[in-house]
Amino acid sequence: MNGITRGIRNAFRNVTRTTALVLILGLSLGLALAMLVANQAVSDKIASVKSSVGNTVSISPAGARGFDGGGTALTETQLAKVDALAHVKSVSESLSDRLTTDDTNLQSAVEAGDLGQRFSQRSGQGFSIEGGGPMGGPSNSSSDTGAPTVARTFTPPVTVNGTTDPTNLSSGTQGGGTFTLKDGKVFAGDSTENVALIGSTLAEKNNLSVGSTFTAYGTTVTVVGIFDAGNTFSNNQVIMPLATVQKLSDQVGSITSATATVDSVENVSSTTTAVKSALGSAADVTNDAEKAEEAIKPLQNIQSIALYSLIGAVAAGAIIIFMTMIMIVRERRREIGVIKAIGASNVKVAGQFMAEAVTLTTLAAVIGIVIGVAAANPITKMLVDNSTSSATSQTMGGPGGRAVRGAFGGVQSSVTNITASVGWDIILYGFGAAILIAIIGSGIASLFIAKISPAEVMRVE
């Protein structure tokens, strides 16, 4: 038998005390483990949400969104300021325009239908044909001014997008979707050639293929590629080099949308503020990260709660084992004196007590792991449910709550969908923490052991 074996045996000298201690310490370690798991699960979810929203900042002229609204186009000079900002890796720029039957021979692949007719009639205020009233949109109504009644037919226009980032086909285009190049190749971002990528349905409608030509702005344009975005609207578009569209549409230097790519998700918020500051009231600046931040705020609260609870539980465990070891050392002062008197060094005696503490905490760790594994998921879910329901009710209660829910409900429901799983790494962390607690607890106790004189053996009780 050596000091370690004696320490292990000593752990069972007082079975009642050992049982009580192991249970209390086990609860403490179980709580610590559950909180560690909750913390990790929430951290993973936060990282997942952040990575899913990307690291871009969207910039558009103030008041404009696609072909809705109005306002004044941004200039390349203004966007050069954005490009110079800290944390901005790159800025892709685009200019959107519509090709009408007056300046293109392309036929739209989208039929107007009831919606198109209605939208065309309601696309603005105070529109009438020349001689009939102020400009702004079509009208087929007779007026009191005596303007002639015009029967109008409406064909949805073909949208043309000039871009500096043709490798990212969705950049600056309308309608969304996953853009894939079906045929041909993309042009260079800084190209000034009269070339274009066209949507698959538009190409089909106009019998175009790679190498074909069509007319835009009275100029012959060559098709270099055909893309598919997976939806009818997006496939009715033309993508051309920005400089070409600016030149052909007589809008040199104009930009209708830009996307700034930031070096990391963490810097998106600060960069958005910097862009707003740089462009002032000329631009609307938005990012999804801000919305994501709102959604993950409850998770960050849970993360803090879990972290503090984890620290508290580990500290409680360390205090429990420390106090226990101090009590045991005080109880066995005479025995320690005897062992020292017959030749044991402080190190040997401390080692024996450390083995005892490690035995107690290992037993507690086993119980703690069982408790932690069983409780981790329910505790995490309870924390998430309580925290997010509280946050949602606060958001919905304030102004704009409906808008937040509508625009970002998907992310909110996604953040509550957290499953805490206990892997081997977590179990090893749990054991590691338990051993650490034992070493700290008994290590401090060993300082008291060192102070016990072998003459203690002569003390008369």
Place this chain on the structure above:
Amino acid sequence: MIEVIDLKRNFKSGDTTVHAVNGISFSVPDGQFASIVGQSGSGKSTLLTLLGALDKPTSGSIVVDGQDVTKMHDHKLIGYRGRKIGFVFQNYNLVPNLTALENVMLPMEFAHMPRARRKARAAELLEQVGLSADQQDRKPGKLSGGQQQRVAIARALANKPKLILADEPTGNLDSKTGKMIFDLLHDLAKTENTTIITVTHDLSISGKTDVTFTLHDGALVKT
């Protein structure tokens, strides 16, 4: 040979200094059985604590085999106590959750003796002091006072020490058992050539030792 030269141990008690051991000098040749007697508070136990290197004197020297124990560093004293000295206490001071055999093996473990050897020697010593094989595997709580003191004596002998210090070894025993323990110590002193110094107030014991030192108020008054 153990030689004590002008040994003093003072304690502070408030503003006053207590001279627990006050300039004691004596010597005991190897293999002799010496007793220290005196009234309570005469300094017997303090003297024994100093002789056992459990405490350091205020001044003076204790020379064992030509080596001044009072000049040794603490880490050397650990080895010295383990190898050169055996202790027998009035209340036995056995480790309660170890068997008799394991208690006797303990000092040999600290002296780095291989496990097989220390087990064999412990069994041999316990047999020598009269404990059966069955009793050797019992924990102290399952042994009588006399049997526990025998285990303590076997433990004291484990590392073949030069000196055995016994503090009232028969104090907790009835007179018959006490006599048996005294006889055992006496025999061991002769057979193992070990010097034994025992503190006692039992005059019937002190009368049978080779030499008796009488203490009064920390000073040696009679040899």
